[in-house]
Amino acid sequence: xxxxxxxxxxKMLPQxxxxxxxxxxxxxxxxxxxxxxxxxxLYYASPVGLNxxxxxxxxxSRIVNLFRSLPFIILMILLIPLTRLIIRTxxxxxxxxxxxxxxxxxxxxxxxxxxxxxVDSGVLVAARAMGSTNIQIIRKVLIPEAMPALISGLALSIxxxxxxxxxxxxxxxxxxxxxxxxxxxxxxxxxVTIAAVIIILILVEIVQLAGTAVSRSLxxxx
Numbered sequence: 451x452x453x454x455x456x457x458x459x460x461k462m463l464p465q466x467x468x469x470x471x472x473x474x475x476x477x478x479x480x481x482x483x484x485x486x487x488x489x490x491x492l493y494y495a496s497p498v499g500l501n502x503x504x505x506x507x508x509x510x511s512r513i514v515n516l517f518r519s520l521p522f523i524i525l526m527i528l529l530i531p532l533t534r535l536i537i538r539t540x541x542x543x544x545x546x547x548x549x550x551x552x553x554x555x556x557x558x559x560x561x562x563x564x565x566x567x568x569v570d571s572g573v574l575v576a577a578r579a580m581g582s583t584n585i586q587i588i589r590k591v592l593i594p595e596a597m598p599a600l601i602s603g604l605a606l607s608i609x610x611x612x613x614x615x616x617x618x619x620x621x622x623x624x625x626x627x628x629x630x631x632x633x634x635x636x637x638x639x640x641x642v643t644i645a646a647v648i649i650i651l652i653l654v655e656i657v658q659l660a661g662t663a664v665s666r667s668l669x670x671x672x
Contacts, residue, residue: 466629469543469625470612470616470650473543473623474608474615476547477615478554480555481550481558481611482558484552489559489563489565490562490588490592490593491510492507492562492563498567514560517553520553522553522617525552526623533545533548533549536548545623546624546625550611558603558604561607562596562603566593569592573591574591577591605660605665615627616630
């Protein structure tokens with residue numbers, strides 16, 4: 451390895467890492483704002499939910515599946531007009547937050563729906579027997595009971611977002627993906643690509659360990 455050529459790239463790694471962390475956390479926040487309420491409503495209207503509404507559930511479920519099935523690169527390109535309308539640009543870490551959030555929201559919704567569906571039905575029966583309303587059951591029973599599964603699912607969503615943010619580098623999204631493509635792939639610098647991949651793997655491992663630790667801590671307090 452030619453260290454004289456690698457050192458300038460090495461100095462760019464902290465900034466690229468920060469951009470990836472920023473994109474991931476910001477998009478995870480907005481994806482949760484959109485996905486968790488949608489997931490709760492999907493459970494609420496599902497056949498096993500608190501108020502089954504088959505027609506509405508099927509329609510929403512198909513829309514969620516449609517967005518989940520779209521490859522992220524294609525979705526990002528389709529959302530360029532919306533991104534430009536909101537951010538005034540379609541490139542850079544801030545602009546990527548829009549498509550990242552929209553891409554992750556359906557996954558968060560499905561995770562929330564599945565986590566709520568796994569809550570023991572006996573707990574719901576007891577809550578109803580005490581006169582709780584559906585909203586109270588969701589807020590005070592379902593969400594606390596499903597919190598360990600929700601945290602695990604959130605960690606998985608953040609890991610997916612790290613991968614999506616790397617793909618966003620292909621069209622000027624910034625971050626480690628952009629660094630790997632512009633300075634690694636285009637310039638035939640395998641060492642740069644490997645360095646970016648190693649940092650991405652470290653970020654993934656940190657998120658996985660943190661998610662597992664929080665989930666286990668919540669389970670142990672039950």
